[in-house]
Amino acid sequence: MLADNEVLKIENLSIAFGGLKAVDNLSFEIKKNEIFGLIGPNGAGKTTVFNCITQFYKPNDGRILFRTKEGSETNLVDHKVHEIIKLGLVRTFQNVELIRELSILDNVMIGAHIDFKATILEQALRLPRARKEEKALRAEAEEILKRLGIWERKDMLVFGQPYGILKKVEMARTLMCRPSLIILDEPAAGLNDVETLQLAQLIRTIRDEFDCAVLLVEHDMRLVMDVCDRICAISFGKFLAKDTAKEIQKNKAVQEAYLGSSEEIHHV
Amino acid sequence: MKKVNLKTPSFNLKTLSKNPYLQFILFGLVLSTLPILASQFSFIKSAYITTIGVTLIYAIAALGLNLLLGWSGLISLGTAGFMGLASYISAYLTVDMGLPFEVAILAAILVPTFIGVLVGLVSLKIEGLYLAIATLAVSEILRKTFEEFEAFTGAFSGKAASFPVLFNSIQLDRATMYYFIVFVLIIIMLITYNLVNGQMGRALNAMRGSEAAAQAMGVNLLKYRLVAFALATIFASVSGVLYVHFIRYSYPSSWTLKLSLDFLAMIVIGGVRSIYGTVLGAFIVFAVPDLFLKQIPYFSQLSYTLNGILIILVIMFYPNGIVMIFRDIKNVFLKLFKKGNGNHVS
DSSP: OOOTTEEEEEEEEEEEETTEEEEEEEEEEEETTOEEEEEOSTTSSHHHHHHHHTTSSOOSEEEEEEEOTTSOEEEGGGSOGGGHHHHTEEEOOTTOOOOTTSBHHHHHHHTTGGGOOSOHHHHHTTOHHHHHHHHHHHHHHHHHHHHTTOGGGTTSBSTTOOHHHHHHHHHHHHHTTOOSEEEEESTTTTOOHHHHHHHHHHHHHHHHHTTOEEEEEOSOHHHHHHHOSEEEEEETTEEEEEEOHHHHHHOHHHHHHHHOOHHHHHHO | OHHHHHHHHHHHHHHHHHOHHHHHHHHHHHHHHHHHHHHHOSSSOTHHHHHHHHHHHHHHHHHHHHIIIIITOOOOSOHHHHHHHHHHHHHIIIIISOOOHHHHHHHHHHHHHHHHHHHHHHHTTOOHHHHHHHHHHHHHHHHHHHHHOHHHHOGGGOEEOOOOEETTTEEOOHHHHHHHHHHHHHHHHHHHHHHHTSHHHHHHHHHHHOHHHHHHTTOOHHHHHHHHHHHHHHHHHHHHHHHHHHHOEEOGGGSSHHHHHHHHHHHHHHOTTOHHHHHHHHIIIIIHHHHTGGGSTTTTTOHHHHHHHHHHHHHHHOTTOTHHHHHHHHHHHHHHHHHHHSSOOO
8 A cells, every 4th residue: 555645665576587686575665756766786676676667577576556647556567568657657768768860849749659649540631639639749848848948959859969968858758748756767877077966956856846756766876865855775686775865875784785894895 | 122022932932841731732733744744745755654653653652661661660571562462452353343443442451451460460579680581471472372373363464454443433544543643642641741740650760769768658569560560551552552553464573572672772762761752762763764774775774783872872971861962952052042141040
């Protein structure tokens, strides 16, 4: 059961690849309008957790409860990959997966894919419903681009845009479906210091203005410590700690996972 | 005074460039004037109309393949087989069974499309080169069937058909059939334009760009692969039906791998993901060798070679197709225009 203020709850999640337990009995929950960080050293299983939530992988065990846009509760494991976005859960990609040959606006419109009701026949003949939907959603996409400050570029091709802009376009695309939870896969990867600062601001903007929770799977500690309300640390697929940024930094187990224990250092 | 003179033509050009539908219709009108020009002037021989008609018919099938290859990133070498199948079905139903043309065209679309959708199902499991081989196999099976299934196809002696009778009352002849082909082509171009610029086109683009991202955005890969294959087969079928009622014959030797490869060449040379580019490609690959090369001694058999050279040149200099040359020319003109006008920004 989800508590009233929770949007996502992972219960005893486990997945193994062959003999390797990538995620082992992991549980955590994300509250509404919260920026939640998932951290861990290389190979900790962060991306695997990510892929389990978005159903790119099917977990061996455990439940992933999610509060849909309509307010009902569902187990994500029962849904197909392409159905996840309809529930109000949307992700970004580590290496920015946009369509280079399309304009920025068209790329954002891809995020509205599920909002179209017109059939392919209606689209082929451009019947009133298809036209109306296209117009309304295009206006919505422009509105989002305005709020993210890249509206002037809407008609430019994605190809050749700077990386920081591409990240924003991808964010804009996720916002098109009016999500209640956005999962960001290492958004700071490939950004310089200034861009990372802007990203932190952007993530807060998204939380505050678009009224949704954010799950951040991230390597960049400064970004995580900067924006996250709460953080869950994992190592080798196992739960280490879950706390505020300050407390996580002081946590012994987390320090050991990142820096190695004092005993190990002696052995070396 | 000078300003007024400049304004009128630029305004007209603007409305024209802003309304793609008007452009398509204009394009259709230009194509329709070709037979009239042929009868009035000698520089287009009337026999050329057959060649141009077939070129336009091929353009329809090539548009379908472009939806598949260009927009969806799925390859097919089976276009010729599906086109042939549709031609035989339509010929059989109209000639042997005496059914109306409209019924024949419906059946001739439905049967190949059903097979095309089955291939689409297979495409979920195999990709790239393997998909090309699988579709080639389907096409070759169909071609072999055309050769062996004599009662239905007439085997090597071919299957005859006649010019269609529309709505049971309008008998088309060669000239009117040509207009009909232009009409259908323009409709297909309009439909393609609408589709690729709407939700479906974006979904196909997303699927080509990144399957993971497409799925995360809610694109059902199975559905859109089937849709892409269905549309490509429908276009190929329409093309096959028009072919058999224009040429009035269908031979197994018309539906070989060469034709499928020609469709591929039309797209690559003309323009991947370009509607006009596809038609342009059809002209370059099919009409140019037939109309011009054949006039030059020693060059008549070189269409294959020409296509090969063209593909290499296009990939080297215009990877998005020859249609981009027009964009470059337009840009040059815009630049000149800008220089002349100073503050004009496009």
